[in-house]
Amino acid sequence: MKTVLITGATSGIGQQLALDYLKDGWQVLACGRNTEKLAALKAHNPTHCQTLSFDVTKREAVLVAGESITQALDLVILNAGTSIYIDDAKHFDSERFSRLMHTNLLGIGYCLEAFTRHIPAGGQLALVGSSAYLFPFTRAEAYGASKAAIAYLAQSLSLDLKKHGIAVSLITPGFVQTPLTDQNDFPMPMRIPVAQASTDIRRGLAKRKALISTPASFVFALRLLNRLPYSLQLWLGQRILRS
Numbered sequence: 001m002k003t004v005l006i007t008g009a010t011s012g013i014g015q016q017l018a019l020d021y022l023k024d025g026w027q028v029l030a031c032g033r034n035t036e037k038l039a040a041l042k043a044h045n046p047t048h049c050q051t052l053s054f055d056v057t058k059r060e061a062v063l064v065a066g067e068s069i070t071q072a073l074d075l076v077i078l079n080a081g082t083s084i085y086i087d088d089a090k091h092f093d094s095e096r097f098s099r100l101m102h103t104n105l106l107g108i109g110y111c112l113e114a115f116t117r118h119i120p121a122g123g124q125l126a127l128v129g130s131s132a133y134l135f136p137f138t139r140a141e142a143y144g145a146s147k148a149a150i151a152y153l154a155q156s157l158s159l160d161l162k163k164h165g166i167a168v169s170l171i172t173p174g175f176v177q178t179p180l181t182d183q184n185d186f187p188m189p190m191r192i193p194v195a196q197a198s199t200d201i202r203r204g205l206a207k208r209k210a211l212i213s214t215p216a217s218f219v220f221a222l223r224l225l226n227r228l229p230y231s232l233q234l235w236l237g238q239r240i241l242r243s
């Protein structure tokens with residue numbers, strides 16, 4: 001039986017992945033802050049689901065969670081993340097910026113320190129980024145920057161973990177229907193159900209793909225836009241802002 005550790009398993013994409021991996025017969029280490037939601041997840045399959053409760057922004061707590069792990073982790077999915085918008089760039093709120101970076105980026109660093117050592121040769125590590133970093137979106141200074149950093153982190157980790165036999169995947173979702181996007185007040189083209197995102201992600205991970213996009217067509221379109229000249233991307237970004 002294979003074991004997968006998933007952060008952010010109490011909601012949205014992470015929760016769906018946890019439920020689907022349990023159905024697929026995996027042992028799941030579901031991680032989150034909310035102990036009630038973790039208990040509800042465990043109730044689906046008490047034999048195969050274990051839970052670990054910690055906040056990814058608390059390095060000591062993350063390391064303690066890592067030390068409590070006794071089995072090899074065939075797959076680690078670092079998915080926990082949040083979205084905080086910068087509403088007034090002129091009066092830039094560095095506290096919001098810092099809070100977002102702490103959860104989305106530094107949290108991944110703490111999890112890498114705690115969990116990568118438990119991945120044996122032949123295992124896999126997946127970072128959940130976003131396709132948002134591919135194009136300039138309004139108010140996304142913090143979120144987009146965190147996801148751009150995650151994309152680079154995944155590429156660099158791919159090089160350095162290869163010699164240890166660990167495959168690294170970067171997951172770049174478009175819009176997925178979850179509590180995170182339910183709070184958005186702007187149009188979200190091609191937003192897909194979370195079950196579809198989970199299917200795409202699990203299929204990509206089973207193939208050990210380095211880059212997993214869901215929905216593929218939306219993310220492909222953003223990748224094309226990303227290849228346009230810099231000034232043209234900014235012009236298009238402004239057009240979208242005004243429409």
Ligand SMILES: NC(=O)c1ccc[n+]([C@@H]2O[C@H](COP(=O)([O-])OP(=O)(O)OC[C@H]3O[C@@H](n4cnc5c(N)ncnc54)[C@H](OP(=O)(O)O)[C@@H]3O)[C@@H](O)[C@H]2O)c1
Pocket residue numbers: 007008009010011012013014032033034054055056057079080081082083103128129130131172173174175176177178179180181
């Ligand atoms: N939904 C999309 O369209 C979309 C698109 C691109 C990328 N993504 C990325 O996909 C990942 C999951 O997003 P989602 O849409 O599934 O969001 P979600 O439904 O809000 O779930 C986020 C998960 O992360 C956990 N989390 C947040 N801050 C945490 C912290 N400090 N410590 C521990 N856990 C924390 C949450 O736990 P709590 O329940 O305790 O808050 C929750 O389990 C995120 O990295 C997000 O950026 C999502």
